[in-house]
Amino acid sequence: MKFIDEYQDSKLAKGLARKVAQRSTKTIRLMEFCGGHTHAILRYGIRQLVPKTVEMKSGPGCPVCVTATADLDKAIALTHLPDVIITTFGDMIRVPGSYSSLQRSKAEGADVRIVYSTIDAVEIAKANPRKSVIFIGIGFETTAPTIAASILKAQQEKIENFYVLSLNKLTPPVMKALLDSDKVKLDGIICPGHVSVIIGSHPYEFIPRDYGVACVISGFEPLDILLGIDKLVEQIEKCEPKVEIAYRRGVKPEGNTKARQLMEEVFEIGEANWRGIGIVPESGLKIRRKYEQFDADKAFSVTLKPPREPKGCRCGDVIRGAATPLECQLFKKVCTPESPVGPCMVSSEGACAAYYQYGTTENSPDL
Amino acid sequence: MCLAIPVKIVSIDGDEAETEIAGVRRRVSIAFTPEARVGDYVLLHTGYAIGVIDEAEAEETLKLLEEIASLSEVH
Numbered sequence: 440m441k442f443i444d445e446y447q448d449s450k451l452a453k454g455l456a457r458k459v460a461q462r463s464t465k466t467i468r469l470m471e472f473c474g475g476h477t478h479a480i481l482r483y484g485i486r487q488l489v490p491k492t493v494e495m496k497s498g499p500g501c502p503v504c505v506t507a508t509a510d511l512d513k514a515i516a517l518t519h520l521p522d523v524i525i526t527t528f529g530d531m532i533r534v535p536g537s538y539s540s541l542q543r544s545k546a547e548g549a550d551v552r553i554v555y556s557t558i559d560a561v562e563i564a565k566a567n568p569r570k571s572v573i574f575i576g577i578g579f580e581t582t583a584p585t586i587a588a589s590i591l592k593a594q595q596e597k598i599e600n601f602y603v604l605s606l607n608k609l610t611p612p613v614m615k616a617l618l619d620s621d622k623v624k625l626d627g628i629i630c631p632g633h634v635s636v637i638i639g640s641h642p643y644e645f646i647p648r649d650y651g652v653a654c655v656i657s658g659f660e661p662l663d664i665l666l667g668i669d670k671l672v673e674q675i676e677k678c679e680p681k682v683e684i685a686y687r688r689g690v691k692p693e694g695n696t697k698a699r700q701l702m703e704e705v706f707e708i709g710e711a712n713w714r715g716i717g718i719v720p721e722s723g724l725k726i727r728r729k730y731e732q733f734d735a736d737k738a739f740s741v742t743l744k745p746p747r748e749p750k751g752c753r754c755g756d757v758i759r760g761a762a763t764p765l766e767c768q769l770f771k772k773v774c775t776p777e778s779p780v781g782p783c784m785v786s787s788e789g790a791c792a793a794y795y796q797y798g799t800t801e802n803s804p805d806l
Numbered sequence: 807m808c809l810a811i812p813v814k815i816v817s818i819d820g821d822e823a824e825t826e827i828a829g830v831r832r833r834v835s836i837a838f839t840p841e842a843r844v845g846d847y848v849l850l851h852t853g854y855a856i857g858v859i860d861e862a863e864a865e866e867t868l869k870l871l872e873e874i875a876s877l878s879e880v881h
């Protein structure tokens with residue numbers, strides 16, 4: 440397939456890996472922010488391709504994984520209200536909350552539907568005027584514009600039974616929170632490719648400026664990721680940290696202005712609760728007052744018991760890059776993709792699921 | 807979750823487009839990419855085109871990768 444296959448060429452990948460090895464003299468630690476990158480890095484055995492001097496850590500870039508248990512409990516509680524249809528992206532449904540899951544609610548008779556797009560959720564609202572249709576809005580900047588678009592569509596078409604529970608999160612503020620904590624010291628960050636399609640490269644500029652940490656925006660094919668690593672190593676070797684785009688076919692420095700306008704029209708910035716990290720100021724998107732009739736938080740109230748984290752699950756540490764899934768005692772023994780204990784094992788982009796599926800020692804299976 | 811795949815636009819109808827990838831056709835919203843034209847590849851994320859792929863940049867990157875591979879060749 441065009442723009443995919445070319446970036447999986449094994450000869451080019453090996454050439455690129457050799458170049459990284461030739462260049463790299465310092466021992467460095469890189470973090471891939473995005474769960475999509477984590478998945479690809481493990482799938483293509485990229486950790487085995489890069490020299491020993493380059494240590495790779497996984498970051499918090501999996502929206503399902505970083506959804507706080509308390510927020511998940513709220514979504515689950517909404518399923519118990521009368522005459523509601525809960526719509527959600529597929530990955531969310533199996534994540535265990537404190538006491539139940541969306542899937543369990545569904546099994547118990549609640550109307551919980553998986554949608555591929557927010558467009559489908561609005562269609563469900565149109566087709567079911569007597570029900571309240573609530574969309575569980577998770578995602579980063581890649582997805583937030585699509586959720587904004589659904590609210591604008593509901594407004595234009597006067598669909599009065601459509602609501603969004605906005606749990607959307609922003610990436611640069613949580614990167615700041617990670618860099619401010621002393622737990623993980625980083626030399627470079629592989630910045631998320633598709634978040635950057637929307638926000639562009641400017642919002643990361645504080646990272647090299649204030650923290651001296653190198654930043655490269657990368658695509659998701661193995662060659663894209665290796666190119667990103669090569670540029671990071673080059674910046675770090677030269678002690679010239681900056682923000683570079685290694686995914687130029689998709690990302691422009693200014694991002695997608697149209698998508699951002701829609702996002703800014705509907706949402707304002709507020710705090711957000713991140714699993715494993717806690718409340719991070721200015722890292723979430725709240726629905727503006729102007730659109731509050733679509734805000735599930737305003738329209739429905741539910742009583743919640745105090746949240747409980749799954750016992751023994753180290754997702755919080757895994758998300759921060761403070762532990763690998765292998766350091767969790769439940770990994771592979773009690774916690775598997777068939778019976779996940781924590782969200783990092785549910786989502787295919789969660790580090791635990793990626794480690795489970797591809798292991799960590801096998802040599803580049805596809806390259 | 808931030809997965810987005812390149813699909814080719816085959817026709818446009820207002821802010822929607824018919825796209826194709828590997829023989830699979832899909833209707834997508836191009837509300838965020840009004841500049842998209844028939845024949846362009848767009849990045850498709852949950853039913854929306856979030857960006858138009860810059861083909862010239864794509865070729866440039868591939869050329870760069872090929873250069874690197876040949877330069878670092880072990881003789």
Ligand code: SF4
Binds near residue numbers: 755779781782
């Ligand atoms: S392996 Fe399972 S229990 Fe352990 S951190 Fe990952 S998701 Fe949590």
